[in-house]
Amino acid sequence: MTGDLTYPGGGVRLHVEGPLRKEMRITPSPEQAHYLLHVMRAKAGDMLSLFNGRDGEWRAEIADVTKRSCTLVCRAQSGPQQAVPDLWLVFAPIKKTPTDYLVQKATELGASLLQPVFTRRTIVTRVNRDRMRANAIEAAEQSGRTDVPEIREPLPLEKLLAQWPADRKLLFCDEAGDALPIAKAFAQKRPSPLAEGGEAQRATGEGDCSWAILTGPEGGFDPAERAVIRARDGAIPVTLGKRILRADTAALAALAIFQSLRGDWD
Amino acid sequence: MTGDLTYPGGGVRLHVEGPLRKEMRITPSPEQAHYLLHVMRAKAGDMLSLFNGRDGEWRAEIADVTKRSCTLVCRAQSGPQQAVPDLWLVFAPIKKTPTDYLVQKATELGASLLQPVFTRRTIVTRVNRDRMRANAIEAAEQSGRTDVPEIREPLPLEKLLAQWPADRKLLFCDEAGDALPIAKAFAQKRPSPLAEGGEAQRATGEGDCSWAILTGPEGGFDPAERAVIRARDGAIPVTLGKRILRADTAALAALAIFQSLRGDWD
Numbered sequence: 001m002t003g004d005l006t007y008p009g010g011g012v013r014l015h016v017e018g019p020l021r022k023e024m025r026i027t028p029s030p031e032q033a034h035y036l037l038h039v040m041r042a043k044a045g046d047m048l049s050l051f052n053g054r055d056g057e058w059r060a061e062i063a064d065v066t067k068r069s070c071t072l073v074c075r076a077q078s079g080p081q082q083a084v085p086d087l088w089l090v091f092a093p094i095k096k097t098p099t100d101y102l103v104q105k106a107t108e109l110g111a112s113l114l115q116p117v118f119t120r121r122t123i124v125t126r127v128n129r130d131r132m133r134a135n136a137i138e139a140a141e142q143s144g145r146t147d148v149p150e151i152r153e154p155l156p157l158e159k160l161l162a163q164w165p166a167d168r169k170l171l172f173c174d175e176a177g178d179a180l181p182i183a184k185a186f187a188q189k190r191p192s193p194l195a196e197g198g199e200a201q202r203a204t205g206e207g208d209c210s211w212a213i214l215t216g217p218e219g220g221f222d223p224a225e226r227a228v229i230r231a232r233d234g235a236i237p238v239t240l241g242k243r244i245l246r247a248d249t250a251a252l253a254a255l256a257i258f259q260s261l262r263g264d265w266d
Numbered sequence: 267m268t269g270d271l272t273y274p275g276g277g278v279r280l281h282v283e284g285p286l287r288k289e290m291r292i293t294p295s296p297e298q299a300h301y302l303l304h305v306m307r308a309k310a311g312d313m314l315s316l317f318n319g320r321d322g323e324w325r326a327e328i329a330d331v332t333k334r335s336c337t338l339v340c341r342a343q344s345g346p347q348q349a350v351p352d353l354w355l356v357f358a359p360i361k362k363t364p365t366d367y368l369v370q371k372a373t374e375l376g377a378s379l380l381q382p383v384f385t386r387r388t389i390v391t392r393v394n395r396d397r398m399r400a401n402a403i404e405a406a407e408q409s410g411r412t413d414v415p416e417i418r419e420p421l422p423l424e425k426l427l428a429q430w431p432a433d434r435k436l437l438f439c440d441e442a443g444d445a446l447p448i449a450k451a452f453a454q455k456r457p458s459p460l461a462e463g464g465e466a467q468r469a470t471g472e473g474d475c476s477w478a479i480l481t482g483p484e485g486g487f488d489p490a491e492r493a494v495i496r497a498r499d500g501a502i503p504v505t506l507g508k509r510i511l512r513a514d515t516a517a518l519a520a521l522a523i524f525q526s527l528r529g530d531w532d
Contacts, residue, residue, distance in 0.1 A: 260519075
């Protein structure tokens, strides 16, 4: 019997690089073929979904099954290309396993772009972009996204700030007590009495715009870095409570709060 | 030279079981002694912090150092016992590594109690409470909490609901399209025009109260379970956007959003 390929989390979806059009025949990568044939035990005639970040979601049929390979035949578009909010996550890279986790969760939570940034207290000195991309693809497949977040080359903090787009707000997850609680930075749409204090005014602005969340390494940003970040137009220092969050926890908490207050969770 | 024991995330803090009082002498567990003497290379006279969930935070001095053991001498209370919001996390147990991660993050994010619950689609059949407790203690030590969340014995969903406290709201992370976006469930303090629709009214209530977040397994709750949960007084079905979140991601997102809108992040 043939049918939809599913696992406990939902239907099987695969990301492919090439275009998706009706009756197009696609050769899955060796890893994808292994997954389909040996993990999911797919047979000719089974159906799955495909996306490539541009052409929406497509239903495809498995054909030409051999021991090691198969072909995916695009049958019909099953959904439109979906946009995620224009939200970057800028983060100091951490150790391998927490970084895997961070990339996976940030993809599920709908970040549009991941930008690793090296700061003075960043201990990790290299970033494996291929590994990050593989984790992002897997998470996009499972989360129902029709795109994969872009993974940027890491940059030193100074360079990143020097080329920062003028129209992109930078939500700076700071440890300092004088920063605004994160929900307050999003909740205000118009200048409020708090605005006279400084931070709240910067948190408002005219309508929606592009955003980024910036989180530091274990040990945080150093005082000079904090001063430079805070001095930037569009930077909004925010706090995530009094407890000390690990770097990956802070990033995920900020992403979730953004999506629920300013993003597409309503 | 002696001094404060620190690591990149902050000062060294240890959880102990017994009481903390001035000049009390405490024998660390063998694992704690190993950590202090061989990982942190502590010497007699070095200082660290202790907490036990009841007596606040204490500064203690390392003494009586041998190759394998030492004594911790309570010198002075350095901070009060801090409360976390009365927020339970009720979750269907998942595989070992994601559960480790979930317990760690839920502790950092300030959950007061973790209640594993078995649902029809829960694949995991056993829960290692000792392991969960160890993860919670480690996260409490690193996050600056002065308590450790209670880890309850797992319960089947029916039993949990049968003994559910009448005054504790149950924030039910549902996948259904008709549930309220999570931020809306928290944002409303008084009945609004939406309240006539049903869900929003249940989201309000008289002032603050006790809360719990309920998240399901991979594959979600089955329709009968969803109906039973939704029928409960105090249950508020909420959605976390359109993307499919893994079980642990959903729990962490809901905790972060709770803390920022209803908890102690301001």
